Amino acid sequence: MATTVEQLRQVVALVRSWGYTVTLEPGWETRCGRASWTPCNAEYAVEHWTASPNTPTAYLRDGDPVRKLTVLCNVQFRRDGTGHLIAGGYANHAGYVDALTPTRAKRPPMDADITPGADSTTYSANRYAIGAEGNAGPGAGYTAAQHAFADAWWAACAIVFGWSRTAPPILGHKETTRRKPGDPSHSMAGRRRRVAALIATKTAPTGDSMSEKPVTLARALEILENVDGLIVGGDLAKRIESAIDAAATKSTAAILQALAGISVPGASAEALQEAAARAALDGATLRVDPPA
Numbered sequence: 034m035a036t037t038v039e040q041l042r043q044v045v046a047l048v049r050s051w052g053y054t055v056t057l058e059p060g061w062e063t064r065c066g067r068a069s070w071t072p073c074n075a076e077y078a079v080e081h082w083t084a085s086p087n088t089p090t091a092y093l094r095d096g097d098p099v100r101k102l103t104v105l106c107n108v109q110f111r112r113d114g115t116g117h118l119i120a121g122g123y124a125n126h127a128g129y130v131d132a133l134t135p136t137r138a139k140r141p142p143m144d145a146d147i148t149p150g151a152d153s154t155t156y157s158a159n160r161y162a163i164g165a166e167g168n169a170g171p172g173a174g175y176t177a178a179q180h181a182f183a184d185a186w187w188a189a190c191a192i193v194f195g196w197s198r199t200a201p202p203i204l205g206h207k208e209t210t211r212r213k214p215g216d217p218s219h220s221m222a223g224r225r226r227r228v229a230a231l232i233a234t235k236t237a238p239t240g241d242s243m244s245e246k247p248v249t250l251a252r253a254l255e256i257l258e259n260v261d262g263l264i265v266g267g268d269l270a271k272r273i274e275s276a277i278d279a280a281a282t283k284s285t286a287a288i289l290q291a292l293a294g295i296s297v298p299g300a301s302a303e304a305l306q307e308a309a310a311r312a313a314l315d316g317a318t319l320r321v322d323p324p325a
């Protein structure tokens with residue numbers, strides 16, 4: 034059976050074949066976060082954010098001198114939409130988590146994030162999960178390009194590691210432990226849905242067209258609620274419908290124009306652009322339902 038390191042080489046090749054850039058930290062194949070070689074069993078994924086958009090690769094590789102932990106993830110999701118593979122072995126990213134995590138990862142909910150229970154004192158996710166750290170933090174959530182890379186990376190992992198293609202086992206750190214609420218800030222059910230949709234486009238027989246998925250008001254709200262600093266108010270439903278209409282045209286300018294009508298106290302232009310970009314990403318596979 035192929036080792037996780039060999040399989041990660043296949044993941045890199047697949048993601049590159051889809052047009053994404055993956056760079057390799059020298060020595061990644063033999064790097065692990067323990068004194069002696071300890072493999073990572075890649076039964077599922079844990080996605081994190083670094084809590085700061087500017088966390089350098091060297092920190093993720095060499096670790097935290099205060100906590101005396103080295104190798105803080107397997108892969109880094111960078112804000113420019115590229116990925117960097119740091120370690121093929123055990124990485125110190127999640128640690129002791131709720132012992133039900135591996136059970137939940139087998140059939141994760143696709144419509145809601147998981148609410149974790151108390152941490153186990155014996156079950157460490159590090160032995161069983163590929164850990165990714167995205168450069169993001171409060172006020173600076175994942176960029177649209179970073180989300181796209183994360184979708185592609187996890188889709189390739191699901192294909193190569195043989196994970197479920199319809200309910201891929203990709204959990205946020207916040208879904209595995211109560212210690213890390215908001216890590217990461219975005220919806221992980223949304224991640225799982227996008228990854229499943231992407232896998233379908235990459236594995237469907239030639240000429241098989243994907244069935245379209247209707248946009249619901251709840252889904253539109255989720256898109257908007259996952260943008261840091263964006264608080265929608267006022268004549269909500271109608272304006273979101275306008276944004277969805279605009280998303281169907283796949284025109285970022287049109288979406289921005291529609292979103293500009295929404296009252297957004299405290300939202301930055303960057304947050305609005307992120308919302309627009311994400312709506313446009315979804316718009317590529319979504320259909321507009323007439324208002325109920």
Ligand SMILES: [Zn+2]
Pocket residue numbers: 080081082126206213216
């Ligand atoms: Zn984390």
